[in-house]
Amino acid sequence: MRPIILLALGLTLAFSAGAQERPLVIGFMPYLNVEDLIRKYSPLAGHLSRELGREVEIRVARNYAEHIRLVGEDRIDIAFLGGSPYVVIGEEYGNKPLLVRYEFEGKPTFTSVIFVRTNDQAQRLADLRGRKMAFGNANSTLSSQVPLYMLMEAGVMPEDLARYAHLRNHENVLLGVEFGDFDAGAVAEEVFREKRGDRLRVLARSPEISTHVFVTRADMPERQRASIRRALLDLKRGDGEGERVLGAISDKLTGFVAVEDGDYDLLRTILDRVLPVLQH
Amino acid sequence: MGLGYRKQRTTLVIMILAITTLFLWSAAYFIFLQQREQMMEFHRSRTLRESELIAEFLTEALLRNDYAEARNFLRGWQRNHDYVTALSAHFDNGGTLFSYQRADNASLSAGELEQVRVISYGNRAMTLSLSHETTGIAMALERLSRSLALFAALLILMLGGALWFVLFRWSVKPMEREIGRRTQALREAIGYAHSLLYSMSGHIAIVDDTGHILDTNRSWREFARDNGYQGPDDMVGLCYFHACDDLDRLASKGEPWERAILEVLNGERDEYSMDYPCHSAEEQRWFLMRVVAVTYHGERRAIVNHINITDIKQVQEALARSEEELLAINRVYQALSASNKALSMAEDEQGLLAEVARIIHEDCGFPLVWIGYAQNGDAKALVTRSMAGPKTDFIEGIKLTWKGDDMGQAGPIGDCFRGGEPIIKANCSLAGSDDPWCKRAFEHGITASAAFPVSHGAARIGVIAVYSDAEDAFSSPVVALLKELSENLAFGVLAIRERRAREMAQRELERLSVTDKLTQLYNRLRTDTVLEAEVGRAERYGAKLSVMLFDIDHFKEVNDHFGHQFGDQVLVGLAEEVRHNLRENDVAGRWGGEEFLVIAPHTDLNGAKKLAEKLRQRFEAHDFGGDQRITASFGVAEWRPGDTSGNLIGRADRALYRAKNNGRNRVETDPPDAA
The missing domain is CATH 3.30.450.20 (PAS domain)
Incomplete structure (x- = not known):
């Protein structure tokens, strides 16, 4: 029951008691469970609150669609978005002003991989024709959209596969292939690297895809947006505050870096290609 | 005695105590075992139930391909149930979804509380394995039962030792008594055996x-x-x-x-x-x-x-002798029945004699059998008709007669024939050597002989003589059988002679019935039959066949002039000529008074005409006496398809008629221009 209560309450950090404005809201889609999200991002919220002199509140949407709607309607001050939602929202509501993007282990991009079991005969993506393929959530950039694009580029349409399924998460994709229910799967390269074991091998690797971003409401004053960007860009591994805040979010997160809309052009191309197929 | 009794009582008390203790321990052990089994049963059913539950959840998750959830569930189950000692889930391709093994394996015994089940989803399968520990009580019971078993084993060992000791002590004395008793019995037995031996x-x-x-x-x-x-x-x-x-x-x-x-x-x-x-x-x-x-x-x-065993031996030898005798009788009897069979089947006299001699020799084993016939007249000789056996040289040199004592030479064969009674010479080896006949026999290895007359009623035919190389070979049953045999032989010989006579009479009768009495040619009836048969043969096989009719010219005048007797003489003479000049297959018969028919099979008209011409010339040249030239006229015809015997004869008759008209003593054919 606790996650649901927290979802309604949010978290208040009353560092600057004197501030009279309403709290600044950081919104997330539920890509992890609520409890985990709050635990991961509370230090960041605390950091921003201190830097901006305002209360900062974490809000987690009930689902992806709600998050997209709230962000699109400028009802979230600072919003976490995956690359794809960013592109989708931009197309539907107009581009939201970018703050920073994530940098993992010094790279502001990540890739996804299509993998098979170590002893599988497949050598190229085209060999997956007539095989069984596992994807992650249909909305997931790295485990569904990008790999489907890779397949299509290699000339394999979904209907060319013997079977394909969208599993609940990356781990299921890995296990589904390892246990033999599927011949190939697609997950984020990072996940694969952490968990693959020696029973799986990479068949193909995607191009670099720009990481997650933080955006602001479209109507936020530019000065405030700059303060927030500054506060985020200042976080560095190695200094006490940065280490604490970044470390809480992810071991691999090395900081937030500058971003521009053009970083997502590749993703736009990909989504143009795959979304009609996925929605179909 | 008193001390021994107390000792025994103490031992008895110890034993009773030990047995009671053993019984109580056993009962306790049995109860413990039962309790333990109940406990185990509880654990087993719980393991079964829970493994079912887990399997159900896993199946559901796997159908959704939610491996992570399945793994989380297993992990959670293992964490929430501290009695789980092992829990694992493996896919059929070797993949491990979850595997847990508790460090301290407190399970009672491996596998006892383990449930392994196979979960099928789609066409895949996963093996789930779940093991539980037992509770502390069960463990304690197990340990207790083990120590109980050990204790019981020790107790049994000790008790067995005590029992063996007591039994040994108790049994030595009775054993000594028993040995004494048996020794005595043995002495008695030896004495008994000695007495037995001596008696x-x-x-x-x-x-x-x-x-x-x-x-x-x-x-x-x-x-x-x-x-x-x-x-x-x-x-x-x-x-x-x-x-x-x-x-x-x-x-x-x-x-x-x-x-x-x-x-x-x-x-x-x-x-x-x-x-x-x-x-x-x-x-x-x-x-x-x-x-x-x-x-x-x-x-x-x-x-x-x-x-x-002298008595037994003597009886045995007597028995063997009588058996031998019986065997000899059997053999002669066999010979008798064999010769009777030969008699009934005999065709000729000489064959019968040879057969009977052979039978007596072979069936009875006599080395010489002789059969001879007596001749009347001055010589009164007995001539050999048949002999069998290897010792024929014995008799070959002897001249046999039945003259009797006038020469003093008559042997048993002659005596037998003259007297008409069997003559038996039983034992030539022991009989006086002054009998010359017996002496000669003995030199030839013959020690006994018997001669039997072959006669039936008044008919006295000859003698059968039988010779043996065994002494006393002719017991009275053997003699009786051989006598019967010789009588039967006489009967058989007479029967054959009778049958021969009858057969000859029969043949003569037959000859007469088809022959013309005067000319000895076939008579009209027989000639007709032959003609019919030949015509039939010609029809069937298309063979050639010709006939000729001839008639003596002016026979009536011959008869009138010279008398009927001369006429008969002429007929006989002509018939003679015909018989001499016909070929083997030709048949001639007297057709009428002075008319003859010759049937010539396989002969065409030309051949028949030549034959007729030959006969005509022979007749012409034949001298019948009385200066009378006798001629005949011939009519010849060849059978043609469709001719009956009547037709054929009719055509020959026409040709004969023409010969008569054309001056007689000539041959004419039908048709006339054929020659």
Whole structure:
């Protein structure tokens, strides 16, 4: 029951008691469970609150669609978005002003991989024709959209596969292939690297895809947006505050870096290609 | 005695206590085992139930491909149930979804609380394995039961030792008493055996394996003394064999009975028996030696028993003699029945005689059988008709007669025929050597003979003589059978003669019925039959066939002039010419008074005409006496398809008519221009 209560309450950090404005809201889609999200991002919220002199509140949407709607309607001050939602929202509501993007282990991009079991005969993506393929959530950039694009580029349409399924998460994709229910799967390269074991091998690797971003409401004053960007860009591994805040979010997160809309052009191309197929 | 009793009572009390304790322990152990089993049953059913539950959840998750959830569930289950000692889930391709093994394996015994089940989803399968520990009580019970079992084993060991000790103590004294009793019984048995040995009528000696006598019985000693033995009375220590110093040589070169006894002694055979004659000056005696092995105090000995079997032997020999005699009778009887069969089937007399001689020789085994016929007249000779057997040279040199005593030479055969009674010479070897006939027989290896007259009623035909190389071969049953045989032979010979006579009469009758009495040619009836048959043959096979009719010219005038007797003479003469000049297959018959028909098969008209011409010339040249030239006219015709015998004869008749008209003494054919 606790996650649901927290979802309604949010978290208040009353560092600057004197501030009279309403709290600044950081919104997330539920890509992890609520409890985990709050635990991961509370230090960041605390950091921003201190830097901006305002209360900062974490809000987690009930689902992806709600998050997209709230962000699109400028009802979230600072919003976490995956690359794809960013592109989708931009197309539907107009581009939201970018703050920073994530940098993992010094790279502001990540890739996804299509993998098979170590002893599988497949050598190229085209060999997956007539095989069984596992994807992650249909909305997931790295485990569904990008790999489907890779397949299509290699000339394999979904209907060319013997079977394909969208599993609940990356781990299921890995296990589904390892246990033999599927011949190939697609997950984020990072996940694969952490968990693959020696029973799986990479068949193909995607191009670099720009990481997650933080955006602001479209109507936020530019000065405030700059303060927030500054506060985020200042976080560095190695200094006490940065280490604490970044470390809480992810071991691999090395900081937030500058971003521009053009970083997502590749993703736009990909989504143009795959979304009609996925929605179909 | 009092002390012993107290000791026994104490031992008894100890034993009762021990047995009670053992019983109580056993009962307790049994109860513990039962409790433990119930506990185990509870655990087993819980493991089963929970493994079912887990399997159900896993199936549901796997169908959704939600491996992470399945893994989380297993992990959660393992964390929430502290009695789980092992939990694992493996896919059929070797993949491991989850695997847990508790470090301290407190499970009662491996596999006892393990549930393994296979979960199928789609066409895949996963093996789920779940193990539980048992509770502390069950463990304690298990440990207890083990120590109980150990204790019980120790107790049984101790109790067994005590029991063995007590039983040993209790049983020594009775055993000594028993030994004394048995020793006494053994002495009695030995005495009994000795008395038995001494009372036996057989001559018994016991021989050891060195060939020396160990003991003898009374009847042995008496027999030895009666036969001149003068050594030590009981003969103990003497060598039983011819010599005992080299038994090996004896075993290979000794007498058969010595070898046999040695074989009994060294175990190659268990017993041996042999009967042998042992005649003394006064009487003929036979003995049976029976050798039986006996092992006494681990040493092999032989009991040699000689039993007087003279009485049995004599009876046996008499029996054998009568059997032989019976055999001889049987053989003669067999010969009799075989010869009777030959009689009934005989075709000719000489064959019958040879057959009967052969039967008597072969069936009865007599080395010589002779059958001869008597001749009347001055010589009164007996001539050989048949002989069988290897000793024929005995009789071949002898001139046999039945003249009688005027020459003093008549042997048994002659005597037999003259007297009409069998003559038996039973034993030529013992009979006086002054009988010259018997002497000659003995020189030829013949020791007995018998002669039987072959006669039936008034008909006296000859003699059968039978010779034997065995003495007394002709017992009275044998003689009776041979006598019957010779009578039967006479009957058979007469029957054959009778049958021959009748057959000849029959043939003559037959000849007469188809022959013309005067000319001896076929008569009209027979000629007709032959003609019909030949016409039939010509029709069937298309063979050639010709006939000629001829008639004596002016026969009536011949008869009137010279008389009927001359006429008959002419007919006979012509018939003679015809018979001499016809070919083998031609048939001639008297057709009418002075008319003849010749049937010539396989002959065409031309050939028949030539034959007719030849006959005509022969007739013309024949001298009938009385200066009378006799001629005949011939009509010849050849059979044509469709001709009946009547047609054929009719055409020949027409040709004959033409010959008569054209001047007689000529041959005409039908058709006339054929020649």
